[in-house]
Amino acid sequence: MRTSRAWWALSGLVAGALGLAMSYAAAALLHVRESPVVAVAEGFTALTPGAVVKWAINTFDRDDKKVLIVGILLFLAVAFALLGRLARRRWWAAVAGYAVLAGIAVVAVATKPTPSPIDFAPVVVGLLVWVVALAVLAEWLRNWEVVEEEDPAAEPAHTRRHFFVAIGGAAALAAAAGLVGRVAGSARRRAEESRRLLRIEGVTAPAVPDGVAFDIENVPPWQTPSEDFYLIDTTFIKPAIEPADWSLRIHGMVDKEITVTYADLVERELTQDWITLNCVSNEVGGNLIGNAWWSGVRLAGLLAEAGPQEGADAVLQTSEDGWTCGTPLAALTDRSRNAMLAVAMNGEPLPIEHGVPVRTIVPGLYGYVSATKWVVDMEVTRFDDITAYWTDKGWAEQGPVKIASRIDLPHDGDDVRAGELLCAGTAWLQHTGISGVQVQVDGGPWQDAELATTPNVDTWVQWRATVRVDEGDHRIRVRAIDLDGQVQTGAVADVLPDGATGWHTIDVTAKG
Ligand SMILES: Nc1nc2c(c(=O)[nH]1)N[C@H]1C(S)=C(S)[C@@H](COP(=O)(O)O)O[C@H]1N2
Ligand SMILES: [Mo]
Numbered sequence: 105m106r107t108s109r110a111w112w113a114l115s116g117l118v119a120g121a122l123g124l125a126m127s128y129a130a131a132a133l134l135h136v137r138e139s140p141v142v143a144v145a146e147g148f149t150a151l152t153p154g155a156v157v158k159w160a161i162n163t164f165d166r167d168d169k170k171v172l173i174v175g176i177l178l179f180l181a182v183a184f185a186l187l188g189r190l191a192r193r194r195w196w197a198a199v200a201g202y203a204v205l206a207g208i209a210v211v212a213v214a215t216k217p218t219p220s221p222i223d224f225a226p227v228v229v230g231l232l233v234w235v236v237a238l239a240v241l242a243e244w245l246r247n248w249e250v251v252e253e254e255d256p257a258a259e260p261a262h263t264r265r266h267f268f269v270a271i272g273g274a275a276a277l278a279a280a281a282g283l284v285g286r287v288a289g290s291a292r293r294r295a296e297e298s299r300r301l302l303r304i305e306g307v308t309a310p311a312v313p314d315g316v317a318f319d320i321e322n323v324p325p326w327q328t329p330s331e332d333f334y335l336i337d338t339t340f341i342k343p344a345i346e347p348a349d350w351s352l353r354i355h356g357m358v359d360k361e362i363t364v365t366y367a368d369l370v371e372r373e374l375t376q377d378w379i380t381l382n383c384v385s386n387e388v389g390g391n392l393i394g395n396a397w398w399s400g401v402r403l404a405g406l407l408a409e410a411g412p413q414e415g416a417d418a419v420l421q422t423s424e425d426g427w428t429c430g431t432p433l434a435a436l437t438d439r440s441r442n443a444m445l446a447v448a449m450n451g452e453p454l455p456i457e458h459g460v461p462v463r464t465i466v467p468g469l470y471g472y473v474s475a476t477k478w479v480v481d482m483e484v485t486r487f488d489d490i491t492a493y494w495t496d497k498g499w500a501e502q503g504p505v506k507i508a509s510r511i512d513l514p515h516d517g518d519d520v521r522a523g524e525l526l527c528a529g530t531a532w533l534q535h536t537g538i539s540g541v542q543v544q545v546d547g548g549p550w551q552d553a554e555l556a557t558t559p560n561v562d563t564w565v566q567w568r569a570t571v572r573v574d575e576g577d578h579r580i581r582v583r584a585i586d587l588d589g590q591v592q593t594g595a596v597a598d599v600l601p602d603g604a605t606g607w608h609t610i611d612v613t614a615k616g
């Protein structure tokens with residue numbers, strides 16, 4: 105053993121630092137709220153007895169969090185160095201050590217209030233980078249050892265140089281990743297900060313209206329909290345636009361091109377309403393749907409100021425990140441439809457991932473043809489003259505929502521008690537409205553469900569029904585009827601090109 109243990113320890117340290125820096129950068133770029141280290145620090149605080157936390161706060165004052173983070177980093181530095189040394193003789197033990205550290209981070213992330221799969225990505229990135237970086241460094245160290253072993257007198261300059269280049273490169277990469285993380289993270293922090301300071305005159309947060317919810321346990325709430333609202337977009341890095349830097353240009357086939365700044369916009373009369381938004385990619389029974397209180401400015405008025413010209417039938421919307429969609433002009437100018445430039449969601453400025461400072465909301469259209477987040481440009485045009493992000497990929501030009509209903513209780517595969525069985529769920533056809541919901545057991549007669557109320561035709565409606573099930577396996581289906589009397593079709597269609605159809609069906613087993 106001629107190469108010193110110190111080189112192995114240093115390799116472990118550098119590989120560890122590179123993994124950490126990469127996971128930090130990944131967290132910042134993916135807009136995961138916290139990097140793994142911060143998640144661990146928070147989990148640690150949550151598990152620490154109150155008295156100790158109080159002592160820490162008293163002792164370190166406002167620096168208590170920094171002290172904890174520095175403590176964790178020091179612990180990791182020692183662990184990385186030891187794992188590096190361990191890797192010399194017991195490679196798999198070192199890998200297992202990294203896996204344990206990653207496991208701690210996974211637990212910390214999983215115990216956050218609303219973890220989503222993407223939140224785990226930084227941990228995975230970190231673990232992969234650790235293992236690969238250590239493998240590369242170990243490879244060069246071993247070569248160096250072999251050369252020394254074979255000819256102790258020889259100067260192993262060649263292999264040594266390779267090792268130094270590798271370890272220097274890894275350290276430089278770690279520094280670069282750390283910098284990327286800092287820059288991406290600080291843009292987000294600035295945007296968070298100005299969002300937090302935003303006060304929009306007139307925006308309210310009303311209570312959930314009476315009678316809209318049955319408040320049945322395990323059924324999604326009628327109002328979707330913003331942090332639980334589904335997220336769909338094509339960005340890896342969410343645009344972080346300061347309101348002061350935002351403006352919207354309305355141009356194209358108009359009499360007068362106009363540009364609206366954020367200050368102009370929020371001075372206008374506000375419109376506020378409950379509106380359900382859903383994604384064309386929502387499978388039958390899926391959860392790419394949410395219902396929120398939106399506040400904004402009606403597009404009908406803004407477009408009237410610009411004056412659309414004869415022959416125009418579409419508005420090509422573009423977001424700051426370059427995503428596009430084509431929206432029927434008529435849906436935006438129709439004064440009976442509350443199409444708006446939304447500035448707030450559930451009484452708060454839009455969350456960054458939901459389009460702060462301004463997004464479009466159009467009741468009755470799927471998001472992919474209407475709900476542009478971070479919207480900055482609207483060109484009045486003709487469908488014949490444009491294509492947009494999703495229509496380029498084979499989705500339909502027009503995207504009116506389709507009638508749908510969902511069973512939220514019981515769940516597919518549940519064991520239930522034989523006898524009376526409470527079923528509950530939601531149904532929707534925004535801009536038209538739902539007049540009835542029916543459930544069916546084992547292909548029998550359709551039974552009317554009870555409907556909750558709705559404040560307008562633009563939201564989903566909750567339903568409940570009690571059915572009888574004998575002991576054994578059963579299949580339960582649901583269908584909705586719209587306010588024009590049209591019954592939801594049972595014909596199955598895929599989400600591509602213009603939205604899924606078919607009855608949501610679940611299987612349950614009733615036991616005595
Ligand atoms: N800028 C931008 N806006 C976008 C998208 C996008 O990819 N980029 N996706 C759309 C789609 S397909 C849907 S379903 C809704 C989802 O909105 P949400 O993420 O706020 O729920 O946003 C729409 N607006
Ligand atoms: Mo969507």
